[in-house]
Amino acid sequence: MRVGLDVGGTKIDALALGTDDTIVARTRVSTGWGDAAVVAAVHDAIDALAVEGGFATLDVASVGIGIPGLVDAAGGRVLHAVNLGVSELDLASAVRERLPVAVAVENDVKAAALGAGSLRGDAHSMAYLNLGTGVAAGIVIDGGLWRGARGTAGEIGHLSVDPNGRVCGCGQRGCIETFCGGGAIARAWGRGGVLPVLDIFDLAEAGDPLAVELRAGIAYGAASAVRCLVLSADVETVVIGGGITALGDRLRDDVARRLRLEGEGSAFIGALRLDERIELLPAGSPAAALGAALVGAAHLHTHLHTHEGAFHG
Amino acid sequence: MRVGLDVGGTKIDALALGTDDTIVARTRVSTGWGDAAVVAAVHDAIDALAVEGGFATLDVASVGIGIPGLVDAAGGRVLHAVNLGVSELDLASAVRERLPVAVAVENDVKAAALGAGSLRGDAHSMAYLNLGTGVAAGIVIDGGLWRGARGTAGEIGHLSVDPNGRVCGCGQRGCIETFCGGGAIARAWGRGGVLPVLDIFDLAEAGDPLAVELRAGIAYGAASAVRCLVLSADVETVVIGGGITALGDRLRDDVARRLRLEGEGSAFIGALRLDERIELLPAGSPAAALGAALVGAAHLHTHLHTHEGAFHG
Numbered sequence: 001m002r003v004g005l006d007v008g009g010t011k012i013d014a015l016a017l018g019t020d021d022t023i024v025a026r027t028r029v030s031t032g033w034g035d036a037a038v039v040a041a042v043h044d045a046i047d048a049l050a051v052e053g054g055f056a057t058l059d060v061a062s063v064g065i066g067i068p069g070l071v072d073a074a075g076g077r078v079l080h081a082v083n084l085g086v087s088e089l090d091l092a093s094a095v096r097e098r099l100p101v102a103v104a105v106e107n108d109v110k111a112a113a114l115g116a117g118s119l120r121g122d123a124h125s126m127a128y129l130n131l132g133t134g135v136a137a138g139i140v141i142d143g144g145l146w147r148g149a150r151g152t153a154g155e156i157g158h159l160s161v162d163p164n165g166r167v168c169g170c171g172q173r174g175c176i177e178t179f180c181g182g183g184a185i186a187r188a189w190g191r192g193g194v195l196p197v198l199d200i201f202d203l204a205e206a207g208d209p210l211a212v213e214l215r216a217g218i219a220y221g222a223a224s225a226v227r228c229l230v231l232s233a234d235v236e237t238v239v240i241g242g243g244i245t246a247l248g249d250r251l252r253d254d255v256a257r258r259l260r261l262e263g264e265g266s267a268f269i270g271a272l273r274l275d276e277r278i279e280l281l282p283a284g285s286p287a288a289a290l291g292a293a294l295v296g297a298a299h300l301h302t303h304l305h306t307h308e309g310a311f312h313g
Numbered sequence: 314m315r316v317g318l319d320v321g322g323t324k325i326d327a328l329a330l331g332t333d334d335t336i337v338a339r340t341r342v343s344t345g346w347g348d349a350a351v352v353a354a355v356h357d358a359i360d361a362l363a364v365e366g367g368f369a370t371l372d373v374a375s376v377g378i379g380i381p382g383l384v385d386a387a388g389g390r391v392l393h394a395v396n397l398g399v400s401e402l403d404l405a406s407a408v409r410e411r412l413p414v415a416v417a418v419e420n421d422v423k424a425a426a427l428g429a430g431s432l433r434g435d436a437h438s439m440a441y442l443n444l445g446t447g448v449a450a451g452i453v454i455d456g457g458l459w460r461g462a463r464g465t466a467g468e469i470g471h472l473s474v475d476p477n478g479r480v481c482g483c484g485q486r487g488c489i490e491t492f493c494g495g496g497a498i499a500r501a502w503g504r505g506g507v508l509p510v511l512d513i514f515d516l517a518e519a520g521d522p523l524a525v526e527l528r529a530g531i532a533y534g535a536a537s538a539v540r541c542l543v544l545s546a547d548v549e550t551v552v553i554g555g556g557i558t559a560l561g562d563r564l565r566d567d568v569a570r571r572l573r574l575e576g577e578g579s580a581f582i583g584a585l586r587l588d589e590r591i592e593l594l595p596a597g598s599p600a601a602a603l604g605a606a607l608v609g610a611a612h613l614h615t616h617l618h619t620h621e622g623a624f625h626g
Contacts, residue, residue: 125462139545148547149438150585155544158581160537162476171579224473231468232452232545234461266484268471272463 001059002300004115004293005045006108007031007038007067009083009133014045015289016053016060017297025053026286033085039094046099062102063095064296066111066288070151073295076105083133104299108288109154110145113138115291116239116281125236127154127229128287131222132242135177139233146233153233157181161224176228179221182243188214197244201251218244218251219258226259226274241281252280314372315613317428317606318358319421320344320351320380322396322446327358328602329366329373330610338366339599347398352407359412375415376408377609379424379601383464386608389418396446417612421601422467423458426451428604429552429594438549440467440542441600444535445555448490452546459546467542470494474537489541492534495556501527510557514564531557531564532571539572539587554594565593 001024006013011028018024027048032041042065050057069081076092092103106114109130117123117140129137135157139146146153157177158170165174166188178184186196189210193199197218203211226238245251256275263270281287314337319326324341331337340361345354355378363370382394389405405416419427422443430436430453442450448470452459459466470490471483478487479501491497499509502523506512510531516524539551558564569588576583594600 146547149549150547152544152585153547155547158579159541159544161474163474163533164477168579170581172575172582220476228472228541228545231465231472232541234459234463234466234468236462262485266471266481268483269485272465 001053001055001061002293002297003046003049003060003063004111004289004291004296005042005063005065006111006288006292007042007065007084008108009068012041012045013286013289014049015286015293016049016055017290017293023286023290024055025049026289027052031084035086035089035094038081038084038086038089039091042091042095043098057099060099060101062104062293062296062300063099064111064292064294064299065091065095065103065105066108066292066295067091067105068108071105071107071110073104073106073110076103078105102296102300104296106145106292106295107138108292109136110138111291111295112241112281112288113140113154113239113291114145114294115287115289116140116241116285117143118290118294119285119287120237120239120279122237125234127233127235127238128281129222129225129229129238129240130242131180131182131240131244133181133183135181135221135225135242137225137229137238139229139235141235154229156225156228159224159228161221176221176225179217180225180244181221185214185218185244195246197247201247215254219254222251222255223258223262223274226255226278227262227269230272230274230277237277237279239279239281241285241287245280246283248280248283252278314366314368314374315606315610316359316362316373316376317424317602317604317609318355318376318378319424319601319605320355320378320397321421322381325354325358326599326602327362328599328606329362329368330603330606336599336603337368338362339602340365344397348402348407351394351397351399351402352404355404355408356411370412373412373414375417375606375609375613376412377424377605377607377612378404378408378416378418379421379605379608380404380418381421384418384420384423386417386419386423389416391418415609415613417609419458419605419608420451421605422449423451424604424608425554425594425601426453426467426552426604427458427607428600428602429453429554429598430456431603431607432598432600433550433552433592435550438547440546440548440551441594442535442538442542442551442553443555444493444495444553444557446494446496448494448534448538448555450538450542450551452542452548454546454548466546469538469541472537472541474534489534489538492530493538493557494534498527498531498557508559510560514560528567532567535564535568536571536575536587539568539591540575540582543585543587543590550590550592552592552594554598554600558593559596561593561596565591 162174475487
């Protein structure tokens with residue numbers, strides 16, 4: 001059984017993959033705050049999966065964990081996962097203390113990219129653009145994650161697309177994230193609410209000036225992200241996911257309309273047919289947890305080979 | 314002998330690579346206007362190289378041609394090379410009519426990227442950013458050109474980084490090219506001159522307001538291009554070349570200063586140390602012609618393998 005966990009700020013989305021790559025169990029548990037609570041929640045999730053799927057934790061061969069923040073994938077360490085109260089944690093080793101199997105850790109957006117590619121059945125050339133609290137993308141080429149030289153591949157949330165734009169949490173002005181990141185949007189909206197983005201979409205239709213501006217900005221930011229991914233890495237498809245995509249077709253239509261509009265104003269951009277190259281990850285998609293399971297399973301192979309090497313060496 | 318030609322708007326930079334990969338001859342000839350004249354100039358260049366290097370054209374094993382415009386590399390065709398008066402030309406076939414060897418055609422910026430990587434001796438993870446009349450980049454990963462899904466990898470000149478910026482030839486506003494492309498800069502300057510960019514740098518130092526604005530824009534545009542290449546494809550190094558780099562260290566210092574300034578305002582950007590990851594292609598570098606020769610030589614191998622296949626098939 002290969003377990004995949006998508007650790008979010010409030011809950012863990014967990015699934016178990018059977019030998020034939022089908023999802024045999026899926027469940028959700030609450031996430032804790034701080035190192036020990038996160039590790040405990042990971043074990044809670046695995047236990048809950050075992051109950052759900054009717055298997056023993058002894059049957060777990062590998063665990064893959066997708067987690068927000070800076071991740072040292074090779075070392076299984078998490079750095080600066082601020083939403084979880086984790087500043088530096090050797091998560092893989094901590095989990096292995098109670099469950100001595102192959103454990104791999106990956107940034108949650110990168111894991112989701114891998115999972116989205118797997119779910120599409122075509123991970124030849126795609127990017128997964130996550131519009132969550134922050135904005136980032138994962139690039140999948142020929143079935144594998146594109147890591148780049150220093151781990152910043154796909155960090156397009158902090159590309160400035162407006163020198164006179166709002167100040168970003170990163171210190172720059174007009175970052176893509178200031179337009180279409182949930183955190184920045186909520187701050188710019190400033191009226192509270194459980195789902196500011198939903199309020200913004202609704203009130204924009206009612207003619208509220210700030211809502212109209214912010215809604216247009218969301219489409220502009222997401223369209224800029226798509227343009228950037230195609231004009232630099234040149235991926236064929238951009239799959240869009242993350243909290244903001246709970247808006248569904250209303251968001252998709254806005255972004256596609258913006259891309260079409262840009263294409264009408266520029267033959268160069270028009271020829272790229274960007275509006276036809278975006279897809280929305282369906283609500284409730286297991287992409288992130290599935291990608292985490294795949295990362296864990298890949299680690300299992302490395303693990304076994306090393307082990308075999310030790311026997312023969 | 315493997316010949317490489319960098320076909321520019323006014324001249325062809327030509328070189329011949331010997332068996333040990335050293336440049337045995339290098340020369341320049343004038344480029345013609347229109348299909349027939351371009352083909353004739355290619356042959357002139359090869360003839361001139363043969364004289365220069367003391368070899369017979371019969372010794373030429375392959376010809377690689379780097380040329381501005383949209384290139385169908387697989388088919389050896391050139392589309393929309395507007396600076397050469399070529400709208401659609403099967404250049405490889407046309408050259409082979411008089412010299413029946415392996416002939417490959419590549420976009421000039423992509424060829425230069427390959428050549429720059431080869432000259433650096435490290436083409437593991439780099440981009441070549443060309444600041445010429447237009448702006449584009451070529452990405453080289455693990456020694457090979459990164460082509461992407463539809464051939465737009467590295468076309469960052471047409472990423473908009475200012476929604477209120479000047480209108481670009483492509484129809485969008487505030488494209489990177491409007492800031493640091495020679496054509497757009499000359500139009501915005503509007504005072505003529507043989508080397509507008511040089512005038513702008515000089516007069517900016519004398520306090521001319523338009524010159525100050527445009528000079529700052531050049532650094533902003535180039536810095537935006539570097540940021541984009543690192544935050545999407547995540548290349549380790551960005552080598553900057555093209556006509557504008559005739560300014561040498563004055564340009565390099567401006568771009569590095571701008572990147573440092575952005576890094577001081579943003580811990581995220583600062584940690585990337587972008588100012589330390591740029592290099593200028595030296596004046597007179599044979600990168601583009603060398604890259605073309607490598608493209609031609611690679612084609613030679615494909616050619617031979619296909620030939621062998623036919624014998625054994």
